[in-house]
Amino acid sequence: xxxKAIFSEVKNNGIGxxxxxxxxxxxxxxxxxxxxxxxxxxxxxxxxxxxxxWGMPHVFAIFLIVASSGAANVAxxxxxxxxxxYQPLGRLSAFLxxxxxxGGLLILLLDLGDMAHVIEMGYGYLNFKSIFAWNMIxxxxxxxxxxxYLWTMMARSKTPRSLYYPVGVLNMIWRFLLTMGTGSILxxxxxxxxxxxxxxxxxxxxxxxxxxxxxxxxLVMATYKLTGRELGDAVLNRLRYSLAIxxxxxxxxxxxxxxxxxxxxxxxxxxxxxxxxxxxxxxWFGEVFIGAVVPMFLIWCRFLKxxxxxxxxxxxxxVLGGFFFVYVNLIGGQSYPLIMFPNAEVSSSYxxxxxxxxxxxxxxxxxxxxxxxxxxxxxxxxxxxxxxxPVSLADSxxxxxxxxx
Numbered sequence: 229x230x231x232k233a234i235f236s237e238v239k240n241n242g243i244g245x246x247x248x249x250x251x252x253x254x255x256x257x258x259x260x261x262x263x264x265x266x267x268x269x270x271x272x273x274x275x276x277x278x279x280x281x282w283g284m285p286h287v288f289a290i291f292l293i294v295a296s297s298g299a300a301n302v303a304x305x306x307x308x309x310x311x312x313x314y315q316p317l318g319r320l321s322a323f324l325x326x327x328x329x330x331g332g333l334l335i336l337l338l339d340l341g342d343m344a345h346v347i348e349m350g351y352g353y354l355n356f357k358s359i360f361a362w363n364m365i366x367x368x369x370x371x372x373x374x375x376x377y378l379w380t381m382m383a384r385s386k387t388p389r390s391l392y393y394p395v396g397v398l399n400m401i402w403r404f405l406l407t408m409g410t411g412s413i414l415x416x417x418x419x420x421x422x423x424x425x426x427x428x429x430x431x432x433x434x435x436x437x438x439x440x441x442x443x444x445x446x447l448v449m450a451t452y453k454l455t456g457r458e459l460g461d462a463v464l465n466r467l468r469y470s471l472a473i474x475x476x477x478x479x480x481x482x483x484x485x486x487x488x489x490x491x492x493x494x495x496x497x498x499x500x501x502x503x504x505x506x507x508x509x510x511x512w513f514g515e516v517f518i519g520a521v522v523p524m525f526l527i528w529c530r531f532l533k534x535x536x537x538x539x540x541x542x543x544x545x546x547v548l549g550g551f552f553f554v555y556v557n558l559i560g561g562q563s564y565p566l567i568m569f570p571n572a573e574v575s576s577s578y579x580x581x582x583x584x585x586x587x588x589x590x591x592x593x594x595x596x597x598x599x600x601x602x603x604x605x606x607x608x609x610x611x612x613x614x615x616x617x618p619v620s621l622a623d624s625x626x627x628x629x630x631x632x633x
Contacts, residue, residue: 245608252604277584
């Protein structure tokens, strides 16, 4: 029978902790320097242009925002569905979600051109016919909900504790809306052949579970390994098989998306471009093989049961596959020529039928890495000052079916 988890801050003050935080700080500074460099010189120093308006920074930003929603799923399962095994991870899960969202949104500040435009968003008029205006509300609302959610989990008085379940339900609903909104940014862009699909909304929801679960696995394993705390198999196996199921569901939605496009003649061109053209390597090798086939093999292989190295490898590959997933969707979708007038012959001297080329620059990449590093740094520092992690995640603590033989 499981016992009540005891939470504590990370006590380690050694060179390892400050070394990790220092390395992350250097990456954050590199991202900040890149952002200032691009803001000062203009977007012409990036690989983005009039045809590819979303580049590598947006790949990182969308990945982090989508992963944020999925990261909070661990807390949701424990709260809404009453799964005792997940409840000790609720605080860390919600805090990780907030950190990932902050990192992703800070990367997107560059897209505003002038940082002063952030102030304008506070009093400007929102165009509710734009999905971007909706997302402003969804993102800021999600951070507020996560803050209240953490308060209900960490408070000792009865009043906030009584709000634990309803706030958890609100968090679950808001996550669906947030990720659906992010997927709809692409799904409602009818001018792009690869984007015009309603299935992108549920596809991004399922993909968020993959990204968030993988990052939760890596964070928990690294934290308990570096701090010398006990970590049982019960928690890891729940996360392990959840990750495999989410990967399989993502591949199913991808299969149905491409099958539908192949059925419609108007989409044959973009399907050939993605599946057998310039982006075929990233799709088949990066997204499918690295991000799905290998992780599922490492998880389901009976000879690797309870193998933590295999699980960590599967989680890392799932994260890498997630970046390929976002890159193929974002950059691949923009690279394919616009079809301005379907079923009509159009002739001009401006990129007619030309594949749009994009090559990311070092400042773009560093901005994305800096945003990712900032998210992890927030979590690392947060564990130092807040009681986010249980002292032990041994099976006897978290597993309600544990029997002491």
